[in-house]
Amino acid sequence: MQEIVNYLNGLIWSPALIYLCLGAGLFYSVLTRFVQVRHFGEMWRLLLSGTSSDKGISSFQALAVSLSGRVGTGNIAGVAAAIGFGGPGAVFWMWMVAFLGAATAYIESTLAQIYKEEDEGQYRGGPAYYFEKAMGQKWYAWIFAIATIIACGLFLPGVQSNNIGSAVETAFGAGSIINTSFFGEVSFAKLVSGVVVVLILGFIIFGGVRRIAKFTEIVVPFMALAYIIIACVIVGLNIDQLPSIIGLIVGDAFSPMAGFGAAIGWGVKRGVYSNEAGQGSGPHAAAAAEVQHPAQQGLVQSFSIYIDTLFVCSATAFMILITGAYNVHGATEGAFLVQNVASEIAANGPVFTQMAIESTLPGVGKPFIAFALFFFSFTTILAYYYIAETNVAYIKRTVNIPGMVFILKVAIMASTFYGAVKTADLAWGMGDIGVGLMAWLNIVGIVVIFFMAKPALRALRDYEDQQKKGVTEYTFDPEKLGIENADYWTKKAATEARAKAGQAEPAKARKPGVA
Known part of the structure; x- marks a missing residue:
């Protein structure tokens, strides 16, 4: 299985995808005139001003749900793996893909708002929806939906739960080793971790998207803040090393x-x-x-990239590099370019980060990272479920097989438990396949949409025009902008126009001198 996974990853994560991710970010940064920089202040204002409704969640809740998907194992174990296999210079390229990717995030999230639908009393949308409506290619939308259900329902949850189990095992010990016919040898710590995560997961996902949103809007900001505070303490205690560490990251990025x-x-x-x-x-x-204009949510989601990579990932990188709690693997098996810790410590896991905190704050690092990873990873699994469920809902518009959502819930719970007890390399490999498939399909799709109609850029210009006029209530009329198939917004604009005309009519009838 590991060999098959490695082979598929070699195909999917070829240099073509690496440069496609960077190229798309640069492309949209230039076209939007670096929207991620120009509208930084507006991102903050929108983040704090949104409200929810019966059909939609607030901008902050949407940010929390998306951040719960973004802030997870990748911020702790993923950064450690990037350093362990790519060297300190890999952190620079994480920053670069975040800065440029913020423009890509604006484009894809604005498209999702433009082409969203109402489904059973709540808003639904995403790449499958905008591929069908903006590209007019339903077959491509179906491929994305199926790939996303497989990735988020089966491949990606295991990465998160695997690192929860590994962190608990490192913090509290493995306990007794249990032999099973299906999983092989499993530590008691990982087995208990898997059971606990699955039970809590089942309780929340059977409660619907609102329960997910309410849980994540409380947990994600609290844990991200606590994690960054710990990182600031460690960096502060070693502040004299920070300039040399930044120099190491930048220097190693170009001569790694x-x-x-x-x-x-x-x-x-x-x-x-x-x-x-x-x-x-x-x-x-x-x-x-729930927003007044699609561009507003695009800006909020663009800001989430900063929170994830420039704040949380940087915090992890600085802790690991300042304390020297890392190895850098060479090209051959068992060879190290840098070896500061024991060779048996896996880079594909949270141990580097645990050791970094433990070296500065003894007795804190291992349990704190286990605690942080539980919440970061658990909320990410919730986000994966919501994403997979949205794509199941998309497929149900055409083929409604009874019990599809129930099957998805059982599948993601099984995948979560399986990942918790399996090896890290296999879990990460399957996760990389899922991420790579989605990235290929989505980036190619949004580039095609740009050359067909440029809806996200038209929405940005419209929003900026209203900003210049100083409006307090933003409106969005896709027909005036030449955007087709944005049915929700077209209907909303027509309803608002009728309401406005109805209010003006009585005033028009009462002319001076007329009884």
């Missing part, structure tokens, strides 16, 4: 110890895995938000 291909490859791969810019997962939560 692990080779240029390794640095950029691992940096982009783990960067995309962490912040998901261009992957097509963030748009699902973006479509569920």
Whole structure:
């Protein structure tokens, strides 16, 4: 199985996908005149001003749901793997893919808002919806939907639960080893971790998207803040080393110890895995938000890339590099370019990060990372479920097989448990396949949409025009902008126009001098 997974990853994560991710980000950054920089202040305002409705969640809740997918194992174990296999320079390329990817996130999330639908009392949307409506290619939308259900329902949850189990095992010990006929040898710690995660997961996903949104809007900001505070304490205690560490990251990005291909490859791969810019997962939560204008949610989701990579991932990288709690693997098996810790410690896991905190704050690192990983990874699994469920809902519009959502819930719970007790390399490999498939399909799709109609750019210009006029209530009329098949917004604009005309009519009838 491991050999098959490695072979597929070699095909999917070829240099073509690496440069496609960076190229798409640069392409949209230039076209939007670096929207991720120009509208930074507006992102903050929108983040704090949105409200929810009976059909949609607030901008902040949508941010929390998407962040729950972005902030997870990739921020702790993924950064460690990028350093371990790509060298310190990989961190620079994680920053680069985040900065450029923020523009890609704006595009895909705005598209999700433009082409969202109302489904059973809630908003639904995402790449499958905008591929069908903007591209007019339903077959392509179906391929994305099926690939996403497989990726988010089967492949990706195992990565998150695997790292929960590994962190618990490192923090509290493996306990007794249990031999099973299906899983082989499993530590008691991993077995218990898998059972606990699955039970809590089942309780929440059977409660629907609102329960997911309410859980994540509380947990994600709290854990991200706590994690960054711990990182700031460690960096503060070693502040004299920070300039040299930044110099090491930037210098190694262009003359890397692990080779240029390794640095950029691992940096982009783990960067995309962490912040998901261009992957097509963030748009699902973006479509569920209640906003006045589609560009507003695009800006909010663009800001989420900063939180994920430039804040949380950087915090992990600085802790690991400042404390020297890492190895850098060479090209051959068992060879190390840098070896600061024991050779048996896997780079594909949270141990580097645990050791980094433990070396500065003894007794804190191992349990804190286990605790943080539980919440980060668990909320990411919730996000994966929501994404997979949205694509099941898309398929049900055409083929409604009874029990599809129930089967998905059982499948993601089984995948979560399986991942918790299996090896890290297999779990990460399957996760990379899922991320790569979605990224290929989504980035190619949004580039095609741009050359067909440019809906996200038209929405941005419309929003900026209204900003210049100083409006307090934003409106969006897709027909005036030449955007077709945006049925929800077309209907909303028509309803608002009728309401406005109805209010003006009585005033028009009462002319001076008329009884």
